[in-house]
Amino acid sequence: xxINYFLLAMSFSLALAFIFSCSSDNExxxxxxxxxxxTSSSSVLQxxxxxxxxxxxxxxxxxxxxxxxxxLDVGGYGDPRISFRVxxxxxxxxxxxxxxxxxxxxxxxxxxxGTARDTxxxxxxxxxxxxxxxxxxxxxxxxxxxxxxGGYVTEFINGSTYNSIERKNSNVSVTxxxxxxxx
Numbered sequence: 001x002x003i004n005y006f007l008l009a010m011s012f013s014l015a016l017a018f019i020f021s022c023s024s025d026n027e028x029x030x031x032x033x034x035x036x037x038x039t040s041s042s043s044v045l046q047x048x049x050x051x052x053x054x055x056x057x058x059x060x061x062x063x064x065x066x067x068x069x070x071x072l073d074v075g076g077y078g079d080p081r082i083s084f085r086v087x088x089x090x091x092x093x094x095x096x097x098x099x100x101x102x103x104x105x106x107x108x109x110x111x112x113x114g115t116a117r118d119t120x121x122x123x124x125x126x127x128x129x130x131x132x133x134x135x136x137x138x139x140x141x142x143x144x145x146x147x148x149x150g151g152y153v154t155e156f157i158n159g160s161t162y163n164s165i166e167r168k169n170s171n172v173s174v175t176x177x178x179x180x181x182x183x
């Protein structure tokens with residue numbers, strides 16, 4: 001009996017549920033968790049588009065907004081440095097851990113909107129991806145970490161997009177889009 005691995009992979013990808021749930025950056029996942037406390041987002045998001053093709057091997061992250069929600073610098077507005085950490089998993093086992101380039105590197109700003117993007121490689125056999133915004137406030141002595149919680153994506157196929165994902169805590173709010181594709 002010959003197994004068509006492509007059809008099997010596509011069936012598996014289409015059968016997965018998408019959950020974008022909160023978790024701290026230091027937590028290793030064993031199962032996706034429910035939305036909790038100070039972060040905001042719908043607990044279940046649906047992709048805005050999809051395409052039947054080979055499994056994706058890349059994730060494009062587009063930063064679209066940043067807002068300071070509390071005073072980060074005593075002398076004025078914060079100096080945000082924003083990138084994203086992306087970890088991909090297969091059967092709850094870490095397969096890859098990469099960080100995007102800096103998508104925002106500004107001094108003395110309270111709020112920013114625009115488009116800044118980077119693309120990272122993910123494993124084609126990944127069944128979940130954890131995306132965590134990294135927000136540092138640049139200071140002379142040391143950079144303060146104000147990163148909000150990240151979230152899991154457990155359903156994605158080539159062409160899947162997730163728009164206007166907001167992650168926030170009491171200090172900052174970060175809004176971004178995700179797009180899975182094949183390079």
